[in-house]
Amino acid sequence: MKRKKTLNMMSEEDFLFTFQHGDYKFVFEYDTPDEFREYLSELKDTVKELEAEKSYKRVQQIFKKEEQIEGEIKKGERPANKENFTFYDLETKFIVGKKKLEKVSASTYKAYEATFTKLKDFFKYERIENLNIEDFERFRDYLSTQVVNKTVNNHMAYVKMFVKWGNDRKLYPENNVQGVENLADSSPEIPHVNYTDKEIRNILEFEEFEQCYKDTFLIATRTGMRVNEICNIKNDDIKQDEETNIYYFDIKKSKTNAGVRQVPIHKDILERVLEIDFPLFPEKTDNASQKAILRQLYRVVKQGEGKFFHTFRGTFMNRCLKNYPRDLPIIQEIVGHEKEDKIKLSVDTYAKGYQLSLKKEILDSVSYY
Template structure:
């Protein structure tokens, strides 16, 4: 008795002598090859049947598409697009999509999106205002997402001919006048009994004009020194060309920065931002328009008030567009002299 295992198959046969064994082995291998060929044909046909079943199921789903089903397909599409382009989509974006989809599912329930009219989307907008008591700004944000979801249904899924959500007009948003920190605010912030960690973060923001996301993304390698021994923050991970810039480190925070470990936090950017806001609101009224970003506004105001004739340099320090002059500076001058920029940065004084 002889047993031969080929892949997932086991063959058992008897033989009388060695020659008989060789013959049986040859026959078995030939038979195994035929079995594999037939198996491959079967799998091919079976896969084709399964694919057709899925296609039929997809067609059925598309005809009866609810917002719950659209959410699954939309998020899958976004994730696939992100993977293909090697981009990074923040968790906050997915949460924002989910938030709007939850409101759509709550309002429309199992209603077929193919049948949802302009009047129904307008009623949904009014529901967000009257029932959920959202601000006009929040409602406009949700409606922009709704239009995005419907555009995906129209363009990618081909299940609607027109995007009725796009026709819904935006609500008028009250203009919010942004306030800067007063001198008293600044004094209260720097006199408050924060931990050194939190107080130093506020000091860096106040003396550099960086956005909190830019500070969050700093590494130790981004603290550099030029040929004139001027230390600077080297920002080169910004979304725009103007955002990539070199900010001289203010004389009042230099020693502290050189003794600080970067990255500044191991938390997510969202968690880090919330943490710093909680700290700030220990001193500043959270119902005011003042926020972490206000440090940047104060810094820019100080720079402009001290050097009103050097707006272009101040724009470069803070990563703002300089219009047509920016082209000349970037192409030929390669940015303003670090000494000029440091003079402006060091002039910022909150005492």
């Protein structure tokens, strides 16, 4: 009887629930709170399915694009197309060739794209085999009207890489860019200077940083890891050695073979690292994360004084060498630097790297307080 009175006091709209998700609109009617909760549960599952479907469609689009690129490559292998090989053709073939190796970062692909865009804008559909050294010098001088000489030289280094890559694969008979000289770099060289202990403390104690940036700098100063390595840490990469019980970062992907390594977690940051839900920047690409980190760093560090995120690596190595001057090869393994060939053969090939306990002893000695 009480429920009937209540129902009489309410309009039909009070028992209707409406929810819109993208192109879909859901409307349902309910009589009881339990029925309402049941509908919500079903709605949640439906939304998940719709999101999954959208993700699947995005993946399908990517695969379709890859198939198109592969098709273009196969076409490009035909003699008729070789005779008309342009920078449009070279870009397609070069990028897919690099992707198959899976050794190139997203930021490097972006740099490739920037240089190819300038090449296509300047040479249009001109055949690469028709270009001589004077043509490439004209391209270099054209770039110098847009950007500083150092950037021009960076673009030209990529151009030489692209053209050589195609020439090695017999896509055109000559490599006429190799003899193009670099422009004089008029920008003053900024010497790299390691951080002082006080500067490290200022960075680590800066209260206005969001937690993800605090954690990034904390890990960098205690491991010497590269910024992209830190950005790519996942929860599964935090492991514990069964024999020694030492926790470590298991870095499986890096810009070099030496970068694939096990880095012990510093005693001062272990408790914090075990609390973090990795990755630190789940919503950002590698490139976006690195730019954001650098912007935050420059809130504390003055730009133009030769100090960057990469400076953390040099500072960390400096502290390790100061405490363990005879153990450079072990320190190189910690930070992912290539060792000398003789040591590399003995340690990496036969011993499969240095023991975690040795690396941890050196790493734990680093302090900025």
